[in-house]
Amino acid sequence: MLTLAIGDLYIPERALDLPAKFRKLLCPNPQSIPTNSKISEVICLGNITNSVDTLKFLHDLSPSLHLVKGEFDDLPILSQQLSSVSKKDENVGIYGVITHDNLRIGFTNGYQVVPKNDPLALSTLARELDVDVLIWGGTHKVEAYTLDGKFFVNPGSGTGAFSFDWPEWYEEEENAKEEEIKENEDEAKPEKLQKANVIDEHILSEVTELNAIVPSFCLLDTFGSTCTLYIYTHLNGEVKVDKVSYTKE
Amino acid sequence: MVVSITEQKQILQSCLSAIKHQSNLMKQCLNENNILQALKHCSNFLNELRTNQLTPKQYYELYIAVFDSLETLSNHLLNSHNLKQHKLEKRQAALDSTSTSDKNADDKSTTHKNVKNGDEISKNAVGKSATTPFLADLYELVQYSGNIVPRLYMMIVIGTTYMSTKGAPGKEIMKDMIEMCRGVQHPIRGLFLRYYLSQRTKHLLPFSNANDFNDTVEFLISNFIEMNKLWVRLQHQGHSSERELRYRERKELKILVGSNLVRLSQVIDDYNGDETYSSIKYYQDKVFPTITEQIIQCRDHLAQSYLIDVLIQIFPDDFHFATLDSLLSDVFLNLHPLLKKSELVATLIERFITYHKFESDMSTSEIKELSLESDEKQKKIKTTIDSTQLFNSFWKFYLKLYELDPQLPSEEHSELLQSFIRLSLTYDPNNYQNLDVVYKFATEKEGQIKANAENDDIWLQLLIVPIRHFDSIKTLFKLPFFHEFYLKLSNKQHQKQISLEIINKLLGITTYGDEDGNTVQEIHEPETFTTTEEVDGIFKYLLVLIKDSDKQNSTSKNLGVTKSITINKGENVISHEFLSNQEKICKVIHLIENPSDPFKNLSNLMYARKKYLNKNFDNIIYTYPTLISRILYKLKIVGYANLRQQKKKKNTEASQDLMITSNFKNLSIIIDELYQYHAEFNSELILKIYLNAASVADQLKQESICYELYTQCFIVYEENLILGSSSYQQHINPHDSLAGGSLQYQSIIHVANKLVSARYFNKENYENLITKLTLYGSKLLKKQDQCRAVYSCSHLWWWCELLIEHGEKSPTVQPEAAKEKSAKENIQKDEDQSSRDREEADDEEDEIELYRDAKRVLECLQKSLRVADSCMDPYLSLKLFVEILNQCLIFNIYGNALADSRYINGLIDLIRTNIDNLRDDDNNAKTDAADEEDDKEARLFKQSVGYFERTLSYIRDQQEVENRFEGIVV
Incomplete structure (x- = not known):
């Protein structure tokens, strides 16, 4: 059973749209509904902000869409938009739990967990919800790990929407290398270029890189007590897929 | 005179059967080689064409039947002619051979001289009959036929057959036939007769030299002129009540007239001429003036619109380029006033556009083949048509038209301008002046040429065409009058439509219908805006959407606005469309981008807000x-x-x-x-x-x-x-730690989650803020909110993540250390600091410095415990206890020495006692029966117990696997 997990889209607040390649991948057959015959459920971790089109896209992908509120969603508007898309009354919640075979899967945006993104806090949450798999978001960083016998999945941001949180720093070695290069370059450059308002291009591209968010989503293939996770990332115009497996003990 | 439809059908049938009968008889006679009798039958069935009671369509049926029969006749005549010719030739050849043998014999004897002479005489006689063949006789003969219609048909069939033979005086026959055709002045009969003439002469027209060619052209033109006259005259026949009918009939006949022009074009195309001959010049000097004069002179609406159309369609583009000016200003302007010039202009322009596309396709393919010659080729194309000149010609025409006919309906104006825009876009996509001229004119004259505000929509297309056409929407910036004209649209809906069209183009969304009729969306990479001018250029089109006020009072929802969204706690409603328009504006904001100069980018964003976005x-x-x-x-x-x-x-x-x-x-x-x-x-x-x-x-x-x-x-x-209060009114289960709680609680959580990652405050500021927040938390109204807010805030005193870059130090954790450098007197504090440093160094294996205050954490936990205990609902208390226990475990793992095993054991005991008490109560209640009401509570109780048990098993696991939680008794 395939479940799509996607979140933190921020359309239109921080991104224009899903990458075209993602759209194509997720929606190979836009004329029929559901538009993707393989995905049986879609979990959206919210932060769509204001885009009925995107909502409709997610809704039409599979027979069932589970949507939870993200930090920047306006709950009344989101609920009404979803209702208009699905043609029935919808109540968008803050978290949800679904059961696939032997696996209980919980999902929430995670902005209400203090400290946000803390593995122990999330583990506590998983315990409270009594789930084996916890899908959370809000960080725009795709990750998956097993902790205390439970599986934690963060599908990241489907659009690569920027984040105002702290960036993930490079490894120190890499940093050192780059600095060496930079220094060499700087020596070559004449001083007059360093005007007050001009930002060094190299540094600019470096910090842009540092703050860039890679668009990503996850597909969960659940069977019995096993969940195989496919992580899709959109890097330099190419879609990359990684695979992680988890089996409940 | 008036014949009913059924009668007409009967007449047609009888005519057809008569033709069939007579033509069969004719064929019999032909087989018997009785030509005179055959011609008599032929004349008989041709007589049927004299009827004037049939509709053009029915007459055409007769014509077809007659045509086929005449073809048989023509073939027979041609065959017998050839046969005779063949025999003659054979005989001639035989005679020649005998004469040569005679010559040989000449020397031997001259006694045969007389005989030879006699032979020569007979030979001459035979030769004479060969040079004036029997077809010429027949051509003379049929002229004695009594009725003019059969006579002329027979003349034509024989004449043209004669023309097809070798050595016939073709041009004389042609002249004769076309002269004779004047004899039939009945429109339908005359048209078909002349059509027959033109069909029969199709392949026989001579154009081997300039003289022949001139004669042929003259022949075709005069036939065309006469046919057109007949065709126009048809309109005025019969009763005036039948005008509509006549008009329809004429429409059916138009192709007969047009065929002449088609032939003319073919002949001109086929004729190569000598070195000095240029087909374009010939057309320009000879053909074009005569034809167009006839078209103008006839003053007939149908004739003009049809013939101009044919003229445009059948002659090559080069010809039109050459005659464009006179076609527009001499011809178009002098046409029937009610004629829709826009259609003619559109046809002409479409033609030019197709030509242009074809040419550019050709040149690209040629370039591929012959890359070396490509430059020259392209130059050639450029020289053939001067695109500016082209546009100017049309524009001059338009201005004259506007002058001459101020009453021209606005639809016409719109159509014409649209055509001009298309022309300019195709031929000269980089010349924005032309387009701007169009928009300037439209803007200035808009008041005069626009009938009323409601038919604004005919002007919409004028604006939409270039939007769809341009590769880049930035092109619009070069058209100042595009915007002027846009502003003139009095209907805001139309403005909105244009604006949305622009946005969609900007965002690279093109929607079109595919083959199956479904709409397909294609998404391209959108463009970005880097300068203030560009921001201006685009946002001025967004203003209408920015200012758009869609907010209605919620009562209007009852007034038929069905698809809407209530906002502001139900006080107002907005439409889905409005929201989606706002979404699009937001997306355009994203396009203000300048990756290489972020400061400029920032000022552009600020500018967009100041000048546009804050307008509503x-x-x-x-x-x-x-x-x-x-x-x-x-x-x-x-x-x-x-x-x-x-x-x-x-x-x-x-x-x-x-x-x-x-x-x-x-x-x-x-x-x-x-x-x-x-x-x-x-x-x-x-x-x-x-x-x-x-x-x-x-x-x-x-x-x-x-x-x-x-x-x-x-x-x-x-x-x-x-x-x-929360804008989303729904019941929140107090037991549910994730349900969100009250608005106040949520706000505190939001702030807490940001403060917990703040790293560059000095200690004093940071503590000020977190203390204040915790204080807010402890003042929340609901116990569960209070309790959860306070235990959440406890994390503010216990950082778990470094977050900052390696090598950086957070000022929050080292205020004293900084002071120490500046002033050395505070030895006491210095000692405190060093001892704390040591503590932290113990806690964390690597030397990460994190702000941590174990005492305050414990205070918070104590406070939340007290709040939980003070809950009136014992089940809720229990739930909160378990939640706090879990928080303690987190702190324990993160090394808070005060959340130690003793403390946690105490908490576990407390929870156990509570569970036991509640279980007792529960059992008592159950014995008292009426457990239905208790159901909910029982469920909550079970959930809390479950959570507690999961927590305990987690502790056990951790004790085994990770060696944590030492001393905690489970």
Whole structure:
């Protein structure tokens, strides 16, 4: 059973749209509904902000869409938009739990967990919800790990929407290398270029890189007590897929 | 005279059968080689063509039947002619051979001389009959036929057959036939007769030399003129009540007239001429003036519209380019006043466009083949048509037309202008002057040529065409009058439509129908805007959407507005369409991008807000969050770059710092504006926006700004959130720690989650803020909110993540250390600091410095425990206890020495006691029966117990696997 997990889209607040390649991948057959015959459920971790089109896209992908509120969603508007898309009354919640075979899967945006993104806090949450798999978001960083016998999945941001949180720093070695290069370059450059308002291009591209968010989503293939996770990332115009497996003990 | 339809059918049938009968008889006679009798039958069936009681269609049926029979006759005549010719030739050959043998014999004897002479005579006689063959006789013969219609048909069939033979005086026959055709002046009969003439002469027209060619052209033109006269005259026949009928009939006959022009075009095409001959010049000098004069002279609506169309379609484009000016100003302007010139112009322009496409396709394919010659080829194309000249010709025509006919309906104007735009776009896509001329004219004359405001929509296309055509929407910026004209559209809906069209184009969404009729959306990479001018250029088209006010009172929902969204706690409704338009505006904001100059980018964003986005304060709630996010993101990039630069140079660049500070201040003004107008219903969102800004300011080491922003957060909280209720009214289960709780609780959680990642405050400021927040938490109304807020806030005193870059130090954890350097007197504090440092070094294996205050954490946990205990609902107390236990476990793992095993054991005991008590109560209640009501509570109880048990088993697991939680008794 395939479940799509996607979140933190921020359309239109921080991104224009899903990458075209993602759209194509997720929606190979836009004329029929559901538009993707393989995905049986879609979990959206919210932060769509204001885009009925995107909502409709997610809704039409599979027979069932589970949507939870993200930090920047306006709950009344989101609920009404979803209702208009699905043609029935919808109540968008803050978290949800679904059961696939032997696996209980919980999902929430995670902005209400203090400290946000803390593995122990999330583990506590998983315990409270009594789930084996916890899908959370809000960080725009795709990750998956097993902790205390439970599986934690963060599908990241489907659009690569920027984040105002702290960036993930490079490894120190890499940093050192780059600095060496930079220094060499700087020596070559004449001083007059360093005007007050001009930002060094190299540094600019470096910090842009540092703050860039890679668009990503996850597909969960659940069977019995096993969940195989496919992580899709959109890097330099190419879609990359990684695979992680988890089996409940 | 008037014949009913059924009668007409009968007449037709009888005519057809007569033709069939007579033509069979004719064929019999032909087989018997009785030509005279055959011609008599032929004349008989041709007589049927004299009828005037049939409709053109029916007459055409007769014509076809007759035509076939005449072909048989013609073939027979031709065959017998050839046969005779053949025999003659054979005989001649035989005679020649005998004469040569005679010559041989000549020397031998001259006695045969007489005989030879006699032979020569007979030979001459035979030769004479060969040079004036029997076809000529027949041609003379049929002229004695009694009736003119059969006579002329027979003349034509024989004449043309004669023409097809060798040595016939073709041109004389042609002249004769066309002269004779004047004899039939009945329109339908005459038209078909002349059509027959033109069909029969199709392949026989001579054009081997200039003289022949001239004669042929003359022949075709005169036939065309005569036919057109007949055709026009048909309109005036019969009763005036039948005018409509006549008109329809004429429409059916138009192809007969047009065929002449087709032939003419073919002949001109086939004729190669000598070196001095140029087909274009010939057309321009000889053909075009005569034809167009006839077209103008006939003053007939149908004839003019049809023939001009044919003229445009059948002659090559080069001809039209050559005669364009006179075609437009001499011909088009003199046509029937009611004639729709726009259609003719559109046809002509479409033709040119197709030609252009064809030419450019050709040239590209040629370039591929012959890359070397490509330059020359392209030059050739350019020289053939001067695109500016082309446009000017049309434009001159239009201005004259406008002068001559001020009453021209606005549809005509619109259509004409659209055609001009298409022309200009195709031929000269980079010449924006032409387009601007069109829009300027439209703008200036709009008042005069526009009948009323409602038919605005005919002007819509005028604006939409170029939008769809341009590759880049930036092209519009070069057309100042495009916008002027856009503003003249009096219907706001139409303006909106154009604006949306522009946005869709901008965002690269092209919607079109595919083969199956489904709409397909294609998405291209959108363009970005880097300068203020470009921002102006695009946002002026968005103003109508920005200003758009869609907010209605919720009562209007009952008045038929069905598809709508209630906002502001049900006070107002907005439509889905409105929201989606606002979404699009937001997306355009994203296109203000300049990756290489973020400061310029920032000022552009600010500019867009000041000049455009704040034009309707009701709507800023939909657009400002996007704007603010973008500004903040750019600030983050600039700030990080600035920090890097400083670090590397080791000298502070004050001016950049200053620019960042001032940008933060401007940003704060924008958020403030949002707060000013939307405090009532959207304070929570504004709080979150302030928090984002604060978070970025902290990362950029802008401590004072960051502190101010947090203060703003607290102001928003105190002014609006503390008393506000959640905009989403739904029952929140107090047991559910994740359900969200009250608006106040949520706000505190939001702030806590940002503060917990703040790293560049000094200790005093940081503690001020977190103490204040915790205090807010402890004052929440509901016990569960209070308890959860306080235990959440406890994390503020116990950092778990470094977050900052390696090598950086957080000022929060080392205020004293900094002071120590400046002043050495505080030895006491110094000792404190070092002891704490040692403590932390023990806690963390690597030397990461994190702000941690174990005592305060414990205080918070104690406080939340007390609140939980004071709950009236024992089940809720239990749930909260378990939640607190889990928090303690987190602190324990993170090394808080005060959340030790003793403390946790106490908590576990407390929970156990509570469970036991509740279980007893439960059992008692159950024995008292009426457990239905208890059901809910029982379920909650079971959930809490389950959670507790899961927690215990987690502790056991951790004890086994990770060696944690030493001393905790499970």
